[in-house]
Amino acid sequence: MSSARVKTLWVILALLPVPVLWCFLFESGSLNRARDWSMDLRYRIRGPVTTEAKVVYVDIDSLSMSKIGNFPWSRAYLAKVARTLIEEAGVKVVGVDLVLSDAGLAESADINYIVQGNRELAAYLWNDPPVVLASSFSAQVSTDINGNLIYRQLPRVAGELPPIHEIEGPEVPAIRVVPGQPPYSPGSTGLIDTEDRGVRRVPLWAPTDVRTYYHLSVEMLRRYWDLDIDGVRVDGDRLLFVRPDGEVLRSVPMLRGQMLELNWFSKWDSPDHNPRISFYDVYAYASALETDDPEVVATGEAFFAQEQFKDALVLIGPVDPLLQDLATTPLDENAVPKVGVHGNALKTILAEKYIRRLDTWQIYVVVVLFSVLVATLAIWGGHRSALARLVAVLLVLGYVGLSLWLFGSQHLVLPLVTPVGSALSMTFLAIGWQVVQEQKAKGRIKGMFGTYLAPTVVESMINSGKDPELGGHDAEITPYFSDIQSFSSFSEVLTSSQLGELLNEYLTACTDIIQAEGGTLDKYIGDAVVAMFGAPVDLADHAYKACLTALLVQQRLDELRAKWTAEGDKWPDMVHRMRTRIGLNTGKCMIGNMGSRTRFNYTMMGDNVNLAARMESGAKAWGAFTMVADTTRVACEQHGGDRIVFRRLGRITVQGRSQPVPIHEVTGLREQVSDRTLECLALFDQGLEKYYARDWEGAAALFKRSAELEPLIPGQAPGVKANPSLVYQKIVAETAAKPPPPDWDGVYHMTSK
Template identity: 25%
Template structure:
């Protein structure tokens, strides 16, 4: 059994080897794609994250701590075209400062002198006009000075623009930077230069922050860097600087990888968080924050013209961070976000600040990527394990359930914890592997079915082939122990027959004989094991179960005997027409049942579907005994015991070569030239003889044998002659040692 088990395992191992290679190759390719992170994958990931935000955007706060003063179309209509004089900016600053704003933040650049300032207007006049007016305005403060004075009196934050054009000046940062852990500079979005405001304005401001964005490839703003690198300096974003000024802080604390309490295991993973006073801002390694956007509400803004004309409630401003920026579409400060195709840039800054102040963050954890690839691998491995064991429908259902689970978990993570978990990559991997494995297994099944058709179409009936093709798992390749009924068939005196025939005639004879005999076996559900010259070996109950295998084998044997009668008539007529002598062809058939090892047996390069074992050897010896007994058919005891309703005639008790225990051998009465009406009388007389013979009653046995021989049954002539000879042995033997067993091993 151990050898059969090893053989079966080897066969199954070869069968699954290519599938395992397919799974491993898919996992390798999947991991490579994930590592390369192609733009198409990122785009799909962003589409999903954007859809989450559109489905469940951030709630609009009832009382936002951040107010937008918008330079809207109404303000432009009342105050005139943009840009407005710096005196208007000064008046905005004074009004908001007087109303108690915590910080006044300009999302506007003031990098050039105010052209409406008197000293600037002189440059437009002719020399004579300039000379008459110049002395009148010489003592007037410039608009920029007035604006600078307003800035100095209030907590104002101005903007700066970072760019790739190198500049020699150092970024005019207003706060100190404290770093815990690795140097964050290599991980920050880097620029070579910046454009600031007029120096007096920058000097007067309490904070300077970058107004730059970092849109993704599709130009949608999803993440906002809160820190940048300008040459060797670290520059805060406009929103971060507004927060610092509003909180009255002087320093930023940047925590990077390998800081105390930040798990990086020695790897340089970038920025973890930025701290401003009591506010801890989690960031990605590049110091950017994901924004969970809310819907734009134009009614929440305060129009700039109302502030300029004093037509606003100071309570709207008190203790709030006030952002001043363009909201009029014509000023072109619009940005695409996940929830809005065109949102004013100043409102994006507003939402960043709202998120930080509320402590409500949308985050993509450092371990998110690891979880995504592990989820993909787990999904693929689960499908890889299940696919060969499930039907196509069940496999598709499992794949669909996996994908739905991944998407559900991703949505729950977003809604419950504000975590961005990408369901796209694991889902695509599960879908592609499911489709690929289905095709692979379908193709393998088709090849297996084709192999089954090719291997069995010549040896078993079409109905059996059809069942094997439909259920290939019923075929145990590599060898299994099954209860079989075996049949061996051989032509008597084939050597003598072949000597009388030429090569072509012999080939024709073999084909004419074996074809109808094979058809009879196959029609009765048998499997042809092999042809051995003029001999056939066949068996029943493999590869498919057949509860009636013993009966079918016996029916096939009787059918072969009847078919030979017709063949002899045909060959006799042909010989007579050719003027040649004809000797009738005779068959010897052995049938036996018992356990055998059956399957694809042989080497890896060549194997046959065959049966081996002790019962195969016994059947072969039973077929060989037909020569000694002159019978067309001998059936083993195990087969006869299973078919008590068939008319068996016990022939003898024989000890065959290789076995110590004797076996009873039988023939079927329909195989004899005896009328059916005589079967019962013949069987009664024959059984009485065997009883007398085996009991050692020689006189009675001889009397009964003579009566049987006188019946003149051609097929039993040699049987009774053999018993007559053995009765002589009985006369010489002592009764106490007589057992009536025929020692077939001693026979020639």
């Protein structure tokens, strides 16, 4: 196995805590909201599912409230509707999604009116028709007949149950038929609670100190199949519906030994899947049967003869928004009546389309294996790395698609959020590690080639992913040339080790400043430094940066001379007096990779490059240490304002050029130049004007005065042999002795490079 493969293996092993963490989050319930969202996604992609289960809803809706009136209603309405549906329409079971207790009665309610209705309902229920009323633990606090507080909470079988005699029963129907006497409580009741008041899971049963209570859907199905109370049994994680002869009609899987996870079959507002009728309409047609008008009776009979009623399970429940029994569902983004919970519970059991899930240990295996596989493919190296990454992406997409398909076709919930989240997290971390390793590799490339190429060029080469090619293009830049004054004499005095140490320290200082200011090192030629500003990285203020760099290099050399002097006899006197000259020019140059196809260098060429070199070599003739062409001064002032102080030195022609070039000395930074120096520059400029005006005496006098104020004076400043004022004193003397012709334009012609 290659070293790269071994590294990949170690990375995957090091990241195994990631899927373990996701498994912990899954187990702790921290991902429940995301899991619910993924379930909703499954339902909405799957769409509605048709079943043969006949569930009809009788809505206590706005029409009913407007016709009959606001609650509380006389329970005689309920008795008439339930009796007619069963006896006339052939409905098998009626379930009521209302807890008929006295807790909701207002003090202003007409007790006699309520009691009369209760008597009619009680009289009907006395013969135990297939009507199931609601009971609930959701009323957290209520009072008994003596006014004592009763605390109710759904007993969770999966938790630590208190002793059975301490488990308070749910709130059950209370049908008071005699004022002041205990109410009548029918036996056929079912729970309407849901887990955490949601719509995803319902408790199929709950133990209490009175008896075992079953869910409304369970009680309705018990009556639907005409089973005794013993026909419903809890067997571990299963709820069984068993005939007296032992035939198991349904074996319902339960989560945590109690909960049924609902399978939602359609949106609420789906007439084909959820036939709905107004409670008032049913009541009105039931009343029609009691009239003496044969035509009215026939209308009622026709209504109840509808096929949808035959052998159906009917749920009577509140749907009017004012009754506030609403919630969103996996298929309904807007809140809909929660009576649909019980209808879908009935359909889930009747159709036996149970939601199936993997065991916890199976989920953990899927999470770990899937995460490891995806992360490994994502960072797989070699010539097939791109294919491996593509397979990783397809694997994630395929897994998501598989989970959606299995749910739609098999009602099997393949974990989605935990394995995908774990796989992506592990992959991102693995890729992050890979990026770090690649950056280290790039760093090694920079370390190898950065000594030969400018770091910006190396970076550009790495980022482009392409091999360097021959060729160049024109761009405006500022070439930079520097050379140590009289360096050839250094080699006569210094040993080779001393020369190397000195040169390395000097070149390091120069290079650091150049690159810090955005310049690109081109090459070293012995003690000479060649650089460019404005390429390959564009710099709008390249001229200003170049001038600033020149000043910073001169300042750094001042510091080095002080350091070398402080080192005593280590260095000879010429090192203590070492000076460097710098030349700059700004203009169009050709830049790019020049050389052979196997060995080349990123460099610059052109007339403006040559002129920059002439600025450096020509600076000696003018007693200056940093000399620039006028194009550099203009471009510098355009971006740097007056921060850089220039001294006009005149106009020259260099060897190989016929056109005169205005030249300038870079004197210093405005904030560092003293008043004495500024006065010197002013006198010098006046002397230059006198010189051009052929006023030799006036020019000589002014240059003499400026010479006394020069910042660098021979004999005082180390390594200084001349300065511009002294140079012009000599020029003026020579010109006065041998005056130029009348057409003289003041241009000085340089005859050497």
